[in-house]
Amino acid sequence: MLAYTYIDRGRFALTEKERPFLLEAEDAIVRVTLASICTSDLHIKHGSVPRAQIGVTVGHELVGVVESVGPAVHAVKPGDRVAVNVETYCGHCFFCKRGYVNNCSHPEGGWAIGCRIDGGQAESVRIPLANQGLTRIPDSVRDEQALFVGDLLATGYWAARIGEIGKDDTVLIIGAGPTGLCTMQCVRLYHPKRMIVCEKDAERRTFAAKLCPEALVVPPEGLVNFVLDHSEHGGADRVFEVAGSSETFRLAWQCARPNAIVTIVAMYDEPQILPLPSMYGKNLVFKTGGVDGCDCAAILQLIEAGKLDAEPLITHTFPLCDIEQAYDLFEHRRDGVVKVAIRCCT
Ligand SMILES: [Zn+2]
Ligand SMILES: [Zn+2]
Numbered sequence: 095m096l097a098y099t100y101i102d103r104g105r106f107a108l109t110e111k112e113r114p115f116l117l118e119a120e121d122a123i124v125r126v127t128l129a130s131i132c133t134s135d136l137h138i139k140h141g142s143v144p145r146a147q148i149g150v151t152v153g154h155e156l157v158g159v160v161e162s163v164g165p166a167v168h169a170v171k172p173g174d175r176v177a178v179n180v181e182t183y184c185g186h187c188f189f190c191k192r193g194y195v196n197n198c199s200h201p202e203g204g205w206a207i208g209c210r211i212d213g214g215q216a217e218s219v220r221i222p223l224a225n226q227g228l229t230r231i232p233d234s235v236r237d238e239q240a241l242f243v244g245d246l247l248a249t250g251y252w253a254a255r256i257g258e259i260g261k262d263d264t265v266l267i268i269g270a271g272p273t274g275l276c277t278m279q280c281v282r283l284y285h286p287k288r289m290i291v292c293e294k295d296a297e298r299r300t301f302a303a304k305l306c307p308e309a310l311v312v313p314p315e316g317l318v319n320f321v322l323d324h325s326e327h328g329g330a331d332r333v334f335e336v337a338g339s340s341e342t343f344r345l346a347w348q349c350a351r352p353n354a355i356v357t358i359v360a361m362y363d364e365p366q367i368l369p370l371p372s373m374y375g376k377n378l379v380f381k382t383g384g385v386d387g388c389d390c391a392a393i394l395q396l397i398e399a400g401k402l403d404a405e406p407l408i409t410h411t412f413p414l415c416d417i418e419q420a421y422d423l424f425e426h427r428r429d430g431v432v433k434v435a436i437r438c439c440t
Pocket of ligand 2: 183184185186187188189190191197198199200203
């Protein structure tokens with residue numbers, strides 16, 4: 095079968111591989127219908143994910159149809175349409191029991207798919223710990239609607255959940271890339287009083303404003319004053335930093351009111367500085383990233399109910415044989431691309 099493979103630092107290629115088969119009792123084999131390209135795939139390509147294995151099939155955001163299951167799999171059965179969770183987790187270790195599935199202590203726990211073990215930019219994929227890692231897609235939900243459940247939407251949903259949003263809050267979201275857009279949609283589920291979305295790219299600002307018309311969408315220039323003018327207590331009550339630069343990290347705490355919660359969703363390339371003397375007395379609470387992706391069923395219910403809709407993020411679709419072209423478009427942000435879907439099997 096065809097599989098998009100991490101060949102070496104800086105190089106992915108479409109290769110011919112053997113079809114995966116069941117290895118463990120809790121495994122499932124999933125025929126991939128739709129996969130997507132994530133910024134983390136680019137991080138692997140450029141060598142900034144040290145645990146990524148050379149030779150691995152990449153891709154960790156996908157939906158498909160269950161082909162076969164091991165004897166210990168009870169959550170799904172062959173023929174089920176499923177969303178694949180980016181994280182594999184055992185469900186019963188110290189961390190899993192507390193909902194911190196990102197820190198699952200199982201050897202295959204955490205982000206394994208498309209990083210340490212073969213992933214989903216392929217015709218077929220083996221999913222370990224399938225009882226936790228696969229979620230049945232309701233019949234009325236299309237693949238395109240479910241594609242981002244296991245990664246982007248899981249991240250947005252988790253961030254909004256730990257962000258402790260109240261109805262009187264002014265919420266600031268920094269970054270309106272794919273993760274920022276999903277965070278914005280999930281924040282909206284809590285009906286905060288006001289949402290401010292900050293994004294430097296004009297095209298992305300337009301996209302965000304269309305997706306969430308009630309949000310105030312602004313560029314980073316003058317953000318601190320804008321937030322002061324559009325909040326009641328000297329800054330945003332809740333801040334989500336999804337952009338991941340030193341500048342946006344600084345804006346995140348500068349725009350927060352005293353005693354605000356600042357949730358860091360972004361992944362940074364380098365360490366960030368917390369200038370404690372300048373922040374003294376602000377009494378901020380920081381929460382830091384690494385999605386706990388254990389809410390896929392709840393997310394799918396919200397999609398089914400029409401309360402979450404990330405399908406508009408798919409701006410382009412390519413067949414698996416043209417994935418090279420899809421990466422080129424996504425990586426160089428051509429043609430207004432937000433997310434690319436890869437059709438792996440029909
Ligand atoms: Zn991802
Ligand atoms: Zn666990």
